[in-house]
Amino acid sequence: MTRKSVLGVFVPLLAILHFLLHVGLEIEGAAPDFLTLAVLLGARVSGMGLAGALGFLFGILEDAFSVLAFGANTLALTVVGILGARTRDLFVGDSLRFFFVYFFGGKLVRDVMYWIVAGETVREPFVAGVLVDGGLGALYVAALGTLMVFLLGGTRPIR
């Protein structure tokens, strides 16, 4: 798997899959948050600038369906992208265990950011919205993301 293939193929594919499942087919909880997974995957092979841009782009697309909290997804995913890219300097992780924790933490950070930014009238109670729903969603994304990295040979070096 090359850096080009991650950014040029897998990240756009995940974004398309996200909108196809959530918007096109109206699947809610059963479909994971592929958009966050795409940002986290892209962030792992790019710098903070590109990762921030990815987060911004995907976030504003998600916000196109948000009436009261427009911008909350944009800010949350931009922050996740930047932080995800920053992990490259902090953790030279290449094990599947690292990726599981990385995806889990990334999705949880995204949900916490959204919860903070979305405002009191829109968000669910913290326990339900972040700890329960967010925790389960993070597990789902982490499991799928790790599986994806494994299938794509993620522990081999990027060229």
Place this chain on the structure above:
Amino acid sequence: MASYTDPPEEGRGRRDLTVALVFLFFAAVALYLPDPLQSQVAEGLRRSVLRPFVATQVALAQARLRAENALTLQAQLDSLASVVAAQASLVEENRRLREHLDLDDRSPGTFIHANLSRPRTTGSESMFLLDVGSNDGIRSGDPVLMRNGGIGLVGVIREVTPDAAIGIDWSHPDFSASAMTADGEVFGFVEPRRGDFRGGDRLLLSAIPYYEPLEAGTLITTTGQGGVFPRGIPIGEVLELHEDFGEYTSEYWLKPVVETGSATHVLVVRADPSVEQLMQLLEGGEEDAPAEGGGGP
């Protein structure tokens, strides 16, 4: 073990940081854009990049409609025909009485059929998309009713484009409606309250006089006051007393007639022109700002 990621290049850090900060700034700006500008950006994205996904959703909704059991539809049609036939004499009686009292014809408004779909993305809870728009006569503030099973209030139109509309359902924090018991004896106000979990949202009927206790199961409908919702649209049934404010008012939990997730095919009610004219006169010629519904333009 070899690293999954490529090593960061020398000198690229500062440029990356600058670009990242620029996008962070833009993201913060998006959050604080004025509402009309946010709507324009969102609409632009829905009509361009996201159009294939929205079109898929609309196509599926139409396919679901076509797949409905013809026998069930025939049974519903027969039931409606019998109701209409039974009420024909009442309509005539009503017309004559109105003539005697010198009253104008009461326009019931126009009902427009629409397919309702939900994006199911983060932040889109409590909102829905309709496949009809201003080309079909839909306007911001029009009420949306559900026609499958019984008629019940779903929500209100919030934004309209030529061929689509966005609405908010009763679980949206902006929703509110003037309400009364079905017999028109007790009046109050209905607002949504968040549940502990998604799907646990409920309606709260407030401002009920303390000396008018309501029984569980009492049907609550719209009053028609405010010019947004037509009179007599079922909203919900009384579940239980929520709070009693001593010698003043009481609040009751309602079980909504329409579960927000179940609505797929709906009716949009185009506002009664006579009510609109009256509202304009009362508000000194201003076109909008309805007193209820939360869906004003």
